[in-house]
Amino acid sequence: xxxxxxxxxxxxxxxxxxxxxxxxxxxxxxxxxxxxxxxxxxxxxxxxxxxxxxxxxxxxxxxxxxxxxxxxxxxxxxxxxxxxxxxxxxxxxxxxxxxxxxxxxxxxxxxx
Amino acid sequence: xxxxxxxxxxxxxxxxxxxxxxxxxxxxxxxxxxxxxxxxxxxxxxxxxxxxxxxxxxxxxxxxxxxxxxxxxxxxxxxxxxxxxxxxxxxxxxxxxxxxxxxxxxxxxxxxxxxx
Numbered sequence: 001x002x003x004x005x006x007x008x009x010x011x012x013x014x015x016x017x018x019x020x021x022x023x024x025x026x027x028x029x030x031x032x033x034x035x036x037x038x039x040x041x042x043x044x045x046x047x048x049x050x051x052x053x054x055x056x057x058x059x060x061x062x063x064x065x066x067x068x069x070x071x072x073x074x075x076x077x078x079x080x081x082x083x084x085x086x087x088x089x090x091x092x093x094x095x096x097x098x099x100x101x102x103x104x105x106x107x108x109x110x111x112x
Numbered sequence: 113x114x115x116x117x118x119x120x121x122x123x124x125x126x127x128x129x130x131x132x133x134x135x136x137x138x139x140x141x142x143x144x145x146x147x148x149x150x151x152x153x154x155x156x157x158x159x160x161x162x163x164x165x166x167x168x169x170x171x172x173x174x175x176x177x178x179x180x181x182x183x184x185x186x187x188x189x190x191x192x193x194x195x196x197x198x199x200x201x202x203x204x205x206x207x208x209x210x211x212x213x214x215x216x217x218x219x220x221x222x223x224x225x226x227x228x
Contacts, residue, residue: 006154008152032215034215034216041221041222042221043116043203043205043219043220043221043222044155044203044217044219045219046216046217049215049216088154088155090155092215098143098160098162098168098207099145099157099160099168099170099171100145100157100215100217101157102147102154102155102157103154104152104153104154105154105155
């Protein structure tokens, strides 16, 4: 079993839809959780970062962490064509290796 | 520029040749990472440098891969006797010293390696 599982999609939605992206993980030692967005032929860029269970909101984006279920989500409200990208979840340990473990990424297309 | 710079952006080589990929991190960032991104495989950790500490090489897939970081700044990833399965995008990232501004990694645009 991989440390971090993420459905690679692809996911295609109409403009304005609510998008839900998810990752599960197996190692309960993970403490920091991130979502990166990667446009085609570009490097990933940090979108959201959280270290506690619960929700964190930033504009149209909400990151949700459920440590008891080892499950994290990213919700995108009122999706726009500019949101079309690959979304990667990432996580690492508190006080351990600084290595960041990534999911495979979900490719999202928002159609106008 | 202010971002992470990688060169070359594209490299086509023949099987068996050696290649060197370069990374210029953001000034002042003490941590530097190399990741590999293959089609459908996500980001695979290769190696991590933090200041003067011994690097974490646990992700290097074979002894054909090596990396060094000179003067705590520029890093070079070297792949010897390249194989077709080495074809991928090699991404470099840097981060501020531990304890500052969270865990954000700043990535370069990557070096796309094609081994024929």
